[in-house]
Amino acid sequence: MRRSPANVRPGAADIVSQAAPDTDLSEGERARILAKAALFAPPPATLADGRRDLVGLTRDELAAEMVAIGEQPFRAKQLWHWIYHQGVTDFSRMPSIAKPMQAKLAERFVVGRPEATTVQTSTDGTRKFLFRYRDGQEVETVYIPSPDEDRGAVCISTQVGCTLSCKFCHTGTQKLVRNLGAAEIVGQFMAARDSYGEWPSPKDGTARHLSNIVVMGMGEPLYNYENTAKAMRIVMDNEGIALSRRRITLSTSGVVPMMDRCGAELNVNLAVSLHAVTNELRNEIVPLNRKYPIEELMAACRRYPGASNARRITFEYVMLRGVNDSPAEAHELVRLLKGLPAKVNLIPFNPWPGSPYKTSTGEAVRAFAEILEAGGYSSPVRRPRGRDISAACGQLKTESERVRRVKADAA
Numbered sequence: 001m002r003r004s005p006a007n008v009r010p011g012a013a014d015i016v017s018q019a020a021p022d023t024d025l026s027e028g029e030r031a032r033i034l035a036k037a038a039l040f041a042p043p044p045a046t047l048a049d050g051r052r053d054l055v056g057l058t059r060d061e062l063a064a065e066m067v068a069i070g071e072q073p074f075r076a077k078q079l080w081h082w083i084y085h086q087g088v089t090d091f092s093r094m095p096s097i098a099k100p101m102q103a104k105l106a107e108r109f110v111v112g113r114p115e116a117t118t119v120q121t122s123t124d125g126t127r128k129f130l131f132r133y134r135d136g137q138e139v140e141t142v143y144i145p146s147p148d149e150d151r152g153a154v155c156i157s158t159q160v161g162c163t164l165s166c167k168f169c170h171t172g173t174q175k176l177v178r179n180l181g182a183a184e185i186v187g188q189f190m191a192a193r194d195s196y197g198e199w200p201s202p203k204d205g206t207a208r209h210l211s212n213i214v215v216m217g218m219g220e221p222l223y224n225y226e227n228t229a230k231a232m233r234i235v236m237d238n239e240g241i242a243l244s245r246r247r248i249t250l251s252t253s254g255v256v257p258m259m260d261r262c263g264a265e266l267n268v269n270l271a272v273s274l275h276a277v278t279n280e281l282r283n284e285i286v287p288l289n290r291k292y293p294i295e296e297l298m299a300a301c302r303r304y305p306g307a308s309n310a311r312r313i314t315f316e317y318v319m320l321r322g323v324n325d326s327p328a329e330a331h332e333l334v335r336l337l338k339g340l341p342a343k344v345n346l347i348p349f350n351p352w353p354g355s356p357y358k359t360s361t362g363e364a365v366r367a368f369a370e371i372l373e374a375g376g377y378s379s380p381v382r383r384p385r386g387r388d389i390s391a392a393c394g395q396l397k398t399e400s401e402r403v404r405r406v407k408a409d410a411a
Helices: 012-018 023-039 059-068 074-085 099-108 182-196 221-236 256-265 279-285 294-303 327-337 362-374 399-410
Strands: 115-121 127-132 138-145 152-155 210-215 248-252 269-273 313-319 342-348
Touching: 023 221, 023 256, 059 074, 115 182, 127 182, 138 182, 152 182, 182 210, 182 221, 210 221, 221 248, 221 256, 248 256, 256 269, 256 294, 269 294, 279 294, 313 327, 313 362, 327 342, 327 362, 342 362
Parallel strands: 152 210, 210 248, 248 269, 269 313, 313 342
Antiparallel strands: 115 127, 127 138, 138 152
8 A cells, every 4th residue: 555755756845846836727726616615605694583693703794783783883892802802692791881782782693602512521631522503513623732731722623524535534534514604613712712711811921721723623624715714813813812823723635726825814824734745645545635736735835924943834644554654755755845844743543443544653653753853854743632532633523423323323
């Protein structure tokens, strides 16, 4: 099953570093991606009784809602503070708003949260939430505490299911049902904050328990770019949740045209799911590579703004025994990354029933890491977190899907 790194032509890394995108082609591809995303659009953020959810609206949209009910636009600033800085969901608990106005708002609007149908906490402190939305669809969100500090990252999802079908990923075996809306994406982080009581938003210099966001849960965020970008802009607004872009990492399997747009508009930290150093193998285990091969992917990484030694691009590399873990592949990875500020997360494969892959041996992982380190690239081995609650990399929404199938079969 192994593919030889000799299949990458000599000098490709140097050619890639000079590559430039074809503007017309990129625009056409972006339009195609956005049109396809519209086919999986989330349902309207409106309850059955007609009330509108205010979570997920931009400042301008919130002001427009206030004008539409005969109120002044400044009300949007007040609501923004209560919703995103204080975390309040009940209009009657917003004392800067007069009681008649509170009642008026309650008649027309809600400040929503996804319903946490299941919350599990691992022995290592990882906490997994199964969130259900108004149409009954579910996603999983994971809080991953730092092993060394009193803080951690919230891993959020952007789609119900996934369309990428990466061969080693259990989450990828689920079909794409629909995209999540901006309210449903930012709502995951807000509900996690509810769980830890981290409201109001900590000020600069104050410790945050939920200190980072990693957009690497269920789905490919760049295939749901507009909703994901809208949610991240809300998260980064300095009068609300106020997480800086340096505390947000977006993970992609390599949707090259949208990587350029993400860099230009959001410029959050970038993580790339690489997992192979030849097109032959990556075509097999990350099928998206057939559309955007390694050469194009690496060129997009080199174009990504803000990449520096202080803000490196992260490359995710799942270690598969006898498939992608040879010393030759480690040397080829060093060559691919040449001149690019980067680090490599080596991820031990998390086995799942029916998977043809096995976890690389500890010896193979150490040898791989040593070659990368010798080449000048930090290569920490990611410690599996939350395995006992199926919260580790590639495991999201597996048990909940099984339970739903069993219930359906029994009905």
